[in-house]
Amino acid sequence: MAGVDSGMVEKRGLGRWMTHLGLIIGLLFIFFPIWLAFVASTVTQPEIVKPPMPLLPGGHFFENYRRALVSGVNAPVAWMMLNSLIMALGIALGKIVISLLSAFAIVYFKFPGRRLFFWLIFMTLMLPVEVRIVPTYEVVANFGMLNSYSGLIFPLIASATATFLFRQFFMTVPDELAEAARVDGARPMRFFWDILLPMSRTNIAALFVILFIYGWNQYLWPLLITTDPSMNTIVMGIKQMFPSGDDTADWPVIMATSILAMIPPVIVVISMQKLFIRGLVDSEK
Amino acid sequence: MEKRVTFKGIWLPLLLVLPQLVVTAVFFFYPAGQAVYQSLFIPDPFGLSMKWVGLGNFEYLLGNSYYRASFVTTAVFSTLVTVVSMGVALYLAVLADRLIKGSGVYRTLLIWPYAVAPAVAGVLWLFMFNTRVGVVTWYLGVLGYDWNHVLNGEEAMGLVVVASAWGRISYNFLFFLAALQAIPRSVVEAAAIDGARFWTRFRTIVWPLLSPTTFFLLVVNIVYAFFETFGVIHTITGGGPQQSTTILVYKVFSDGFVAQDLGSSAAQSVILLVIVGALTIVQFKFIERRVHY
Numbered sequence: 001m002a003g004v005d006s007g008m009v010e011k012r013g014l015g016r017w018m019t020h021l022g023l024i025i026g027l028l029f030i031f032f033p034i035w036l037a038f039v040a041s042t043v044t045q046p047e048i049v050k051p052p053m054p055l056l057p058g059g060h061f062f063e064n065y066r067r068a069l070v071s072g073v074n075a076p077v078a079w080m081m082l083n084s085l086i087m088a089l090g091i092a093l094g095k096i097v098i099s100l101l102s103a104f105a106i107v108y109f110k111f112p113g114r115r116l117f118f119w120l121i122f123m124t125l126m127l128p129v130e131v132r133i134v135p136t137y138e139v140v141a142n143f144g145m146l147n148s149y150s151g152l153i154f155p156l157i158a159s160a161t162a163t164f165l166f167r168q169f170f171m172t173v174p175d176e177l178a179e180a181a182r183v184d185g186a187r188p189m190r191f192f193w194d195i196l197l198p199m200s201r202t203n204i205a206a207l208f209v210i211l212f213i214y215g216w217n218q219y220l221w222p223l224l225i226t227t228d229p230s231m232n233t234i235v236m237g238i239k240q241m242f243p244s245g246d247d248t249a250d251w252p253v254i255m256a257t258s259i260l261a262m263i264p265p266v267i268v269v270i271s272m273q274k275l276f277i278r279g280l281v282d283s284e285k
Numbered sequence: 286m287e288k289r290v291t292f293k294g295i296w297l298p299l300l301l302v303l304p305q306l307v308v309t310a311v312f313f314f315y316p317a318g319q320a321v322y323q324s325l326f327i328p329d330p331f332g333l334s335m336k337w338v339g340l341g342n343f344e345y346l347l348g349n350s351y352y353r354a355s356f357v358t359t360a361v362f363s364t365l366v367t368v369v370s371m372g373v374a375l376y377l378a379v380l381a382d383r384l385i386k387g388s389g390v391y392r393t394l395l396i397w398p399y400a401v402a403p404a405v406a407g408v409l410w411l412f413m414f415n416t417r418v419g420v421v422t423w424y425l426g427v428l429g430y431d432w433n434h435v436l437n438g439e440e441a442m443g444l445v446v447v448a449s450a451w452g453r454i455s456y457n458f459l460f461f462l463a464a465l466q467a468i469p470r471s472v473v474e475a476a477a478i479d480g481a482r483f484w485t486r487f488r489t490i491v492w493p494l495l496s497p498t499t500f501f502l503l504v505v506n507i508v509y510a511f512f513e514t515f516g517v518i519h520t521i522t523g524g525g526p527q528q529s530t531t532i533l534v535y536k537v538f539s540d541g542f543v544a545q546d547l548g549s550s551a552a553q554s555v556i557l558l559v560i561v562g563a564l565t566i567v568q569f570k571f572i573e574r575r576v577h578y
Binding site: 015016019020022023027029030031032033034036048049051052053055097098099101102105106109110111113114117121128130131132133134135136137138139140155157158159163175179182188189191213216217218219220223224235236238239248251254255258261262265266268269270273276277280 | 299317380387403417418451513561
């Protein structure tokens with residue numbers, strides 16, 4: 001009954017079913033594109049190019065995925081996934097390490113230039129790589145870092161989001177801990193290693209999830225600096241699989257690659273969901 | 286805020302900040318400075334010398350109808366992306382919040398698009414609306430609608446908006462759900478006992494309490510639409526047809542790398558820099574205010 005339903009906060013009967021129905025419609029909107037990509041990755045090219053394509057999976061799953069992973073279009077997708085993995089891990093770990101060190105220095109030391117340094121890294125929060133893309137490209141080219149992992153990784157760890165996060169966390173660590181360490185005559189690095197680092201474990205893990213996905217999903221930067229197909233990452237490599245001109249795209253392989261491109265980040269997000277949500281809310285607020 | 290207890294030493298902390306300092310100096314401050322510097326010059330066609338033009342690049346840009354059109358395109362695009370993704374996310378979050386059991390399952394499923402790269406989202410939506418093989422295109426054809434985003438600028442805009450908004454729903458959903466779950470049940474229940482219907486409760490109690498989150502998401506989503514949707518646009522439309530989906534970031538790329546017009550591209554970078562700076566300041570001001578709540 002509508003009257004009872006709207007008077008109660010906790011939903012029963014019809015109201016509850018309407019709620020589920022609403023959510024399921026939302027899920028359909030979210031999953032239809034993914035489902036269609038999956039279906040396309042299990043059928044043959046003729047089935048796709050003669051629309052409408054089937055809406056249920058076909059029997060060519062292994063064939064299409066093997067073809068994508070082993071030969072791909074320009075480069076084997078397995079190889080591109082390895083490049084993506086190296087890039088994502090490099091960005092996540094690199095950024096975490098340099099940020100932990102500098103946040104430790106900013107919070108636990110008074111050194112000359114501390115304030116200036118703080119404002120310098122603060123400024124990096126404001127500029128995504130997309131904005132300074134041309135000069136950054138020139139720098140990387142001058143270093144001979146085109147088509148290299150360091151070229152893929154370093155420009156993307158040059159921002160201070162993680163430093164801010166660790167700084168905020170270190171500020172909440174009770175002063176007594178550092179005091180005790182100092183009284184015991186512990187060296188600063190011992191305190192960092194034995195006390196601060198273990199305490200930061202969950203923060204580090206949460207940040208790792210976010211940075212891994214950030215790195216894996218990069219598009220514009222790898223597109224610019226990896227001209228050699230063997231250095232392509234999977235996310236930018238998909239677009240390269242489309243033929244220029246009027247030829248028909250190899251849809252089953254392209255869609256298999258799209259599915260492969262989303263599997264690692266989806267696994268990371270789903271399996272570390274609690275940490276991820278915490279990291280997201282912490283880092284953005 | 287400062288720590289009461291600090292360690293002694295000067296060289297150790299300098300050594301600790303060195304890696305970050307070097308990386309940001311080389312890959313951030315130097316390129317950003319270069320962008321500002323280059324924006325004041327025009328290189329000759331062979332790239333051998335630079336001619337000082339002062340603010341000429343900026344004057345040229347602001348007088349250029351394509352660039353002004355790109356501003357309008359960006360405004361339309363980011364408004365639509367923000368409204369669509371936040372609207373859908375709020376709708377789903379309100380529903381999930383009504384459930385006593387099972388909201389976790391929906392949350393796990395709704396997180397998916399966050400993990401899908403914008404460029405991959407672009408490919409997925411392109412596939413559905415492809416003019417030759419797209420399933421949705423085909424069924425629209427059956428219904429008598431001739432979908433062609435390759436030729437029709439409005440359809441192209443619609444497609445990149447939906448694909449960009451789709452990828453952003455998870456993010457907004459998580460923030461809205463967290464904010465909704467933070468509202469004390471007793472407040473909403475009290476209104477319910479007073480006989481306030483769902484819509485009245487939402488409008489008078491829930492929505493005002495959500496406003497800090499809504500405002501935060503507004504800023505963050507505009508930044509997302511400005512910068513992170515490059516992959517969507519590059520895969521689906523390539524900025525076309527007739528530049529109808531060329532947003533500012535896309536134009537920096539196409540003028541700088543495709544057309545090799547470095548002075549103009551650098552000037553555009555500087556303009557974007559100012560825009561992001563303003564947005565960031567708004568965001569930080571807002572966060573500061575939020576601390577007092």
